[in-house]
Amino acid sequence: MVTHSRRGAVLSLAAAGAALGLARPLAFIPPALAAAPLEPTVGFHRFKVGEVEVTAVYDGIWRKPHDPAFIQNATVEETKEALAEAGLTTDFMPIPLTVFVLRIGRRVILCDAGSGVGQWQANATHLPANMKAAGIDRAEIGTILVSHFHPDHVWGLMERGTNAPVFPNAELVVHAAEHRWWTAPGRVETLPEGRRAAGRRIAENFPGWTNWRLAEDGQEVAPGVRLVAAPGHTPGHAAYLLGSGPDQLMISADTMYVPALLAPHPEWRGAYDQDAAQAVETRRKLVDRVIADRIAICGSHFPFPGTGTIRHDGGAYAFVPTSVA
Ligand SMILES: [Zn+2]
Numbered sequence: 001m002v003t004h005s006r007r008g009a010v011l012s013l014a015a016a017g018a019a020l021g022l023a024r025p026l027a028f029i030p031p032a033l034a035a036a037p038l039e040p041t042v043g044f045h046r047f048k049v050g051e052v053e054v055t056a057v058y059d060g061i062w063r064k065p066h067d068p069a070f071i072q073n074a075t076v077e078e079t080k081e082a083l084a085e086a087g088l089t090t091d092f093m094p095i096p097l098t099v100f101v102l103r104i105g106r107r108v109i110l111c112d113a114g115s116g117v118g119q120w121q122a123n124a125t126h127l128p129a130n131m132k133a134a135g136i137d138r139a140e141i142g143t144i145l146v147s148h149f150h151p152d153h154v155w156g157l158m159e160r161g162t163n164a165p166v167f168p169n170a171e172l173v174v175h176a177a178e179h180r181w182w183t184a185p186g187r188v189e190t191l192p193e194g195r196r197a198a199g200r201r202i203a204e205n206f207p208g209w210t211n212w213r214l215a216e217d218g219q220e221v222a223p224g225v226r227l228v229a230a231p232g233h234t235p236g237h238a239a240y241l242l243g244s245g246p247d248q249l250m251i252s253a254d255t256m257y258v259p260a261l262l263a264p265h266p267e268w269r270g271a272y273d274q275d276a277a278q279a280v281e282t283r284r285k286l287v288d289r290v291i292a293d294r295i296a297i298c299g300s301h302f303p304f305p306g307t308g309t310i311r312h313d314g315g316a317y318a319f320v321p322t323s324v325a
Contacts, residue, residue: 114156144157172209233257263313
């Protein structure tokens with residue numbers, strides 16, 4: 001189990017539905033959750049997974065205007081319904097960003113590097129101040145577990161303007177398939193127009209860095225942490241599974257990026273999923289594993305503090321966020 005410093009309500013929606021003999025998933029919004037503010041008043045939240053101290057650190061939120069292309073096989077109205085059922089605003093698509101820091105013994109490990117102070121969204125600038133408030137010194141970070149090469153996860157590795165490495169002395173762990181795909185010669189030209197600038201920035205900088213450590217599926221990349229290949233969102237997208245004693249946390253990155261949408265509708269195909277069919281398959285596989293093995297889950301775009309549990313709910317899932325209210 002995962003011990004939070006302040007315990008949130010954990011409600012088994014699937015169990016409740018089954019108990020009532022319901023054929024359809026039961027929509028249930030706990031009042032504390034419905035009233036939760038979009039942006040946290042305290043920008044970090046600390047909890048334990050076994051002996052490991054995990055700190056969720058808030059970077060910011062993308063108030064993404066509704067866009068019919070965001071989910072290929074759902075209408076804007078359907079996405080709004082899903083947000084409302086999760087107790088979230090329907091005024092826009094809320095995409096918050098949280099970075100997780102693991103303290104394993106004396107090692108300090110960052111899970112993704114955040115969006116680089118306004119390099120992704122103008123108001124996603126809070127990571128440095130919140131890290132400082134949480135007592136985490138950037139100089140202590142020896143390892144960064146990178147999930148994939150999208151801007152909100154890796155622009156924090158580069159200084160704005162100069163592209164100088166922010167963490168030249170840390171080892172940068174990434175799934176070998178992700179590094180290989182983005183840095184393949186001629187890749188930028190094959191990308192859709194909207195992705196080329198980001199692809200070019202990666203191609204022009206990342207290959208020259210010597211502190212990458214390319215890892216494979218299942219490989220232990222830090223004490224008690226294994227890479228879990230989770231392709232689809234990008235070709236080498238990876239989750240990381242942290243285990244300490246009997247306790248486990250799946251650091252799922254963007255496998256089900258907005259759980260208000262993708263827990264009840266795992267088959268929805270996101271515009272940001274590069275291979276949407278593979279992303280759906282990966283999502284179900286990873287979530288089924290999390291449920292079967294009673295693993296807590298965190299995600300980069302889950303409501304802050306980005307953690308919770310997942311239950312089966314009919315043929316879909318119910319995500320129960322950890323509340324810090
Ligand atoms: Zn993301």
